[in-house]
Amino acid sequence: MNFQRISLLFLSLLAGCSSPSEKIVVATAANVQYVMKEIQKEFEKESGKQLQLVTGSSGKLTTQIREGAPFDVFVSADTKYPLEVFKNGGTDAAPKVYALGTLVLWSKNISEKDLNTALLGTEKIRKIAIPNPRTAPYGEAAVQVLKSENLFASVEKKLVYGESIAQTAQYITSGSAEAGFNALSIVLSPEMKGQGHYIIIDSAAYKPIQQSAILLRHSKDSPKKESSKQFYDFLFSGKAQEIFKKYGYK
Amino acid sequence: MDWQPLWLTFRLATITSLILLAFALPLAYWLAFGKFRGRGIVEAVIGMPLVLPPSVIGFYLLLAFSPSYWFGDFIERIFGLRLVFSFPGLVIASVLYSLPFMVYPIRAGLQSLPASLREASYTLGKSERETFFRILLPNCKPAILTAFVLTFAHTVGEFGVVLMIGGNIPGVTKVASVAIYNEVEALNYSAANQYALVLFAITFVILLIVYSINNNLLRVRQSS
Numbered sequence: 001m002n003f004q005r006i007s008l009l010f011l012s013l014l015a016g017c018s019s020p021s022e023k024i025v026v027a028t029a030a031n032v033q034y035v036m037k038e039i040q041k042e043f044e045k046e047s048g049k050q051l052q053l054v055t056g057s058s059g060k061l062t063t064q065i066r067e068g069a070p071f072d073v074f075v076s077a078d079t080k081y082p083l084e085v086f087k088n089g090g091t092d093a094a095p096k097v098y099a100l101g102t103l104v105l106w107s108k109n110i111s112e113k114d115l116n117t118a119l120l121g122t123e124k125i126r127k128i129a130i131p132n133p134r135t136a137p138y139g140e141a142a143v144q145v146l147k148s149e150n151l152f153a154s155v156e157k158k159l160v161y162g163e164s165i166a167q168t169a170q171y172i173t174s175g176s177a178e179a180g181f182n183a184l185s186i187v188l189s190p191e192m193k194g195q196g197h198y199i200i201i202d203s204a205a206y207k208p209i210q211q212s213a214i215l216l217r218h219s220k221d222s223p224k225k226e227s228s229k230q231f232y233d234f235l236f237s238g239k240a241q242e243i244f245k246k247y248g249y250k
Numbered sequence: 251m252d253w254q255p256l257w258l259t260f261r262l263a264t265i266t267s268l269i270l271l272a273f274a275l276p277l278a279y280w281l282a283f284g285k286f287r288g289r290g291i292v293e294a295v296i297g298m299p300l301v302l303p304p305s306v307i308g309f310y311l312l313l314a315f316s317p318s319y320w321f322g323d324f325i326e327r328i329f330g331l332r333l334v335f336s337f338p339g340l341v342i343a344s345v346l347y348s349l350p351f352m353v354y355p356i357r358a359g360l361q362s363l364p365a366s367l368r369e370a371s372y373t374l375g376k377s378e379r380e381t382f383f384r385i386l387l388p389n390c391k392p393a394i395l396t397a398f399v400l401t402f403a404h405t406v407g408e409f410g411v412v413l414m415i416g417g418n419i420p421g422v423t424k425v426a427s428v429a430i431y432n433e434v435e436a437l438n439y440s441a442a443n444q445y446a447l448v449l450f451a452i453t454f455v456i457l458l459i460v461y462s463i464n465n466n467l468l469r470v471r472q473s474s
Contacts, residue, residue, distance in 0.1 A: 059435035084437060108318065127335055132418060135435040160335045160417030163431075171417065175318025176334040 023052040024228050025070060027061040029077035031101065031138065031165040032211065034189035035247040036075065042243065043234050049227050057164040059135045065090055071216055072228035075235070077101070077165070078137035079212040091214045098235050099249035101209035102184035103141045108175045108196040115199050117145065120179060121154050129171035129180030132161045139168075141206035142181035148205050172196065184248030211249075251444050254421050255429035259449075262337070262425060263405040266344040270352040270401050271394075273345070278356035279382060300350045308414025311343050315415060335417035340425075343415060344405045351400040359393020360386060392464045399460045403453055 028036050033055045040051045054061070054071065058081040065071055065085050075098070076082045082095035107115055110124075120128055131139035139161070146152040160176075162168030165183050172180040173195045187198050215232040218225040234240055281293065299307060314321045315334035326332055333339035363386060371381040387394070409427040416423030418432070426445055433442035 057435060059437060062437060063434055081437075126332060127417075129417070132432065132435070134432065160419055163413060163418065163435075167414075170312070174312060174316045176312060176316040176322075177417075 022223065023050045024072045024224060024231050025052045025054060026231070027065065027069070027071040027074045028053045028055045029058045029061070029075060029211070030055055031077050031183040031185055032075055032099075033166070034191060035185055035244060035249070038243050038247075039235070039240050042239060043231055046239075047227070047230060047234075049230070051231065057135060065216065072218070072224055073213060073215055073232050073235075075211075075213045077209075077211055079210045080137075082212045082214040085214060085216070089217075091217050093215060095212035095214045096236065097210045098213050099211045099241075099244045101138065101141075101211055102203065102248050102250065103138060103145065103201040103206060103209070104182055104184050104187055104198045105179060105201060106169075106172050106182045106187055106196060106198040107179040108173055110179060110197060112197045112199055115179070115197060117149050117151060117201070120146075120158070121151050125155075125178045126158060127160050127171075127177035128155055128158045129160050129162055129168045129177035131165050131168045131181070132163060136162075136165060137209045137211075138165055138181060138183050141201075141209055144206040145181070145201055188246075188248050251441065252429075255424050255426040255445065256448060258421065258424065259406055259426040262340055262344060263402045265341055266348060266405045267352070267398055267401045269341070269345055270348060271398060274349070274352040274356055274397065275387070278353050278360060279386075281353065282357045282360040296353055297350050299347050304347065304408070304410025305414060307343070307347055308411040311339075311346075311411065312415050315339055334415055335419060335423060337422055339415060340412060340423055343411050344408060347408060347411050348401045348404045351404045352397045355393050355397035355400060356390070359390035359397075362393075363389055392467050395460060395464060399456060403456065406449065406453060 026036070026040075033053070036053055040053060044050060056064075058076045058078060061069075061071070061074060061076070062081040062084055065074060066088060074082055074085065076095070079095055079097065082091075085091055086094055105115060105117060110119070119125060130142040133139035133143045143152065146155060160171060162171055162180075165186060168180055169182055169186050169192065171177045172182065173192065181201075182198075184198075184200065186192055213232065213235055215229060218228065277296075281289070281296075312334060313319055315325075315332070316322045317326050317332060322333060331338065333342060367385060367389065368381055371385045372378075376385070407427065408425070409431070412423065412425055412428055413431070416425070416428060418424050418428060424432075426449055430442045430445045430449075433439070433445065
């Protein structure tokens, strides 16, 4: 290969990485990743614009946004993190709640009729998986449920903490933990359907899991300013809300 | 600052390095001087953790340690022990994960010794075992020290595997690298920074000591 060819190859590789993307980049919390795929399809069909989903835990995404990650919309698992971004000036409008999450108790091997929170205190259960309550709203809700039933002290030693809702789901579906708390949206997703058994936790036992989204700040002449706003509004439209409902959000 | 994750990290690294040292000495000797078929396969298997993403190792260990699969089920029935989310599980994972860091430097050290050293010992009627412990090992101290410290440091730096199989339990599986990750997730940057600084300082000091000792050992050997 001569020098010209090599430099041509090199240039084409460079060109491949630097082509500016017109896609709307949506930072997506792990618990909404499946429902967002469906919303993405619907939005792309309706608007003819393209979305790109970046999935992670809300805490990580918030850190990335603070450090200038090129996201257009942030769909969080709670309201705390978007509020953090808002306070730091990453957006002009306060976070808006797009859905209320539902907590479930989930197990790979224990059937629905035997599954209940009281069972967690018995010897049948050696490990209980919950998302990290310091960072994940569903973990926080799980701790509230355990405390309200006076189970927390007796089961605290059995708790194992998933880094995100998705990792907690993996602990449960692999059977590494006999049972665990998770989001109804994960249990109902096509990827997880039929994996084990679950019961819905009475929503009076925990504070509402308010999931919020924010439209991140764009420069005045940003080509994505309009389309990002369009997607942000779509999240609150009847069509999107219908899809959220299908996945167990309220 | 909570010192528990740091203490746990160094406990894990020490235990892992000691276990690996015991395993790696005969293994390195076998690889260095043994005559057997399929050497390439053995070397490839030992070297796998060098190139595999930690998430691959972590994922397979999560399945292997889970009581829903035969290995985890077997261990739980025989020993009543669940390896996933436990300290012994982390030790086993770290031993696998750091294996090449212990074996390769020791093997290289053994191979770099002149063959005449071994032959002289055999000629004087010493057994293979005695030659290994009293002639070969004392002569590759720098290699063993390097291997031990590399293993130790690699275990301190372990993150992906622990994140996959640890379950983040304080005092049991929440090691320093995971604690840093957690603090960043919680947007608690000052705590993350404290852990990170301590790790940074300690690992630097460890490596500094090792390289100083090694340089001294080598200088002594060169001048004699």
